[in-house]
Amino acid sequence: MLYGIGLLLVPFFFLAGTAFAQPLEELKKQLDETREIIKKQQEIIESQKAKIELLEKAIKEKVPPEVAERETLLKESIERGKNIYSSKGCLECHGEEGQGAKGPVLKGVILKYDEEFLVLSITNPTVHHGPKALMPAFAGLQNDEVGDVLNFLTTFTPGRENLERIERGKRLWNKLGCLQCHGLRGEGGVTGPAIIGITKKYKYDWIRLCITRPEVHHGKKTEMPAFSEVPFMDVEAVIDFMNTF
Numbered sequence: 243m244l245y246g247i248g249l250l251l252v253p254f255f256f257l258a259g260t261a262f263a264q265p266l267e268e269l270k271k272q273l274d275e276t277r278e279i280i281k282k283q284q285e286i287i288e289s290q291k292a293k294i295e296l297l298e299k300a301i302k303e304k305v306p307p308e309v310a311e312r313e314t315l316l317k318e319s320i321e322r323g324k325n326i327y328s329s330k331g332c333l334e335c336h337g338e339e340g341q342g343a344k345g346p347v348l349k350g351v352i353l354k355y356d357e358e359f360l361v362l363s364i365t366n367p368t369v370h371h372g373p374k375a376l377m378p379a380f381a382g383l384q385n386d387e388v389g390d391v392l393n394f395l396t397t398f399t400p401g402r403e404n405l406e407r408i409e410r411g412k413r414l415w416n417k418l419g420c421l422q423c424h425g426l427r428g429e430g431g432v433t434g435p436a437i438i439g440i441t442k443k444y445k446y447d448w449i450r451l452c453i454t455r456p457e458v459h460h461g462k463k464t465e466m467p468a469f470s471e472v473p474f475m476d477v478e479a480v481i482d483f484m485n486t487f
């Protein structure tokens with residue numbers, strides 16, 4: 243009798259087992275798919291969050307989103323550059339704020355030389371400083387890392403000479419049309435005179451007036467248009483850019 247029940251139960255368990263095995267696989271698959279959907283949605287939320295931050299920054303600072311994004315990237319790069327500057331020992335030779343120690347002062351270095359010179363100064367100093375250069379070659383730094391360090395070096399150059407503003411000034415230089423009359427970098431054009439080195443020659447206020455109210459210095463008949471509507475900060479940025487030539 244017992245034997246008989248056993249015989250009856252075996253196929254029952256067998257059937258129950260396989261009957262549930264199939265939905266189990268199905269459920270696991272559904273779980274995986276749902277997890278995958280949530281992951282994708284979380285990614286979208288994260289990227290939308292970043293976009294919101296960017297747009298908030300753009301609205302607050304009244305700059306186009308591309309500019310706000312670039313400034314955020316620049317800030318991150320400066321942060322990485324700062325870490326490299328201390329971890330690679332630049333700090334010991336050039337000082338915490340580029341004030342110089344065993345190595346020369348690095349304040350203003352970013353305006354004095356072009357990028358190529360600076361990159362070589364760091365990765366292969368013998369090129370510019372001769373075979374007896376005291377500055378070690380940092381040939382192992384990746385291009386990105388050198389870029390980060392250079393961005394950090396710009397923070398040694400205070401106030402008006404800050405790189406972010408120079409970049410903004412350069413864009414304004416092109417956008418406002420200074421480029422058409424004074425050339426790409428102040429070399430002069432058909433209509434406008436060369437103004438290379440002008441920020442070193444004249445006082446800052448004098449130059450500001452040249453841009454916003456040129457008739458004051460150049461008389462009513464001057465061909466230099468008055469940029470009287472350009473916001474103060476933008477004029478400052480343009481002058482920062484002019485500082486570089």
Ligand code: HEC
Nearest residue numbers: 330331332335344345346363364371375376377378380391
């Ligand atoms: C052992 C000291 C020492 C260390 C470490 C060092 N430097 Fe220098 N650096 C110098 C000296 C000295 C010079 C001047 C050129 C020469 O004689 O080699 C120089 C020149 C430079 C210049 C060119 C400046 C000019 O006016 O010509 C730059 C830029 C520079 N260093 C950046 C860096 C960075 C960035 C680091 C770290 C990655 C660094 N240095 C690490 C000693 C050092």
Ligand code: HEC
Nearest residue numbers: 418419420423433434435452453460464465466467469480
């Ligand atoms: C339509 C052409 C034109 C445009 C656009 C223009 N300029 Fe000028 N700019 C001139 C001319 C011409 C003069 C010479 C003024 C004179 O002698 O009457 C001048 C003079 C100047 C001077 C004084 C130079 C000196 O030695 O006295 C400065 C500084 C200057 N411009 C900056 C700018 C900036 C910055 C912009 C853009 C915001 C700009 N200019 C746009 C034509 C132009």
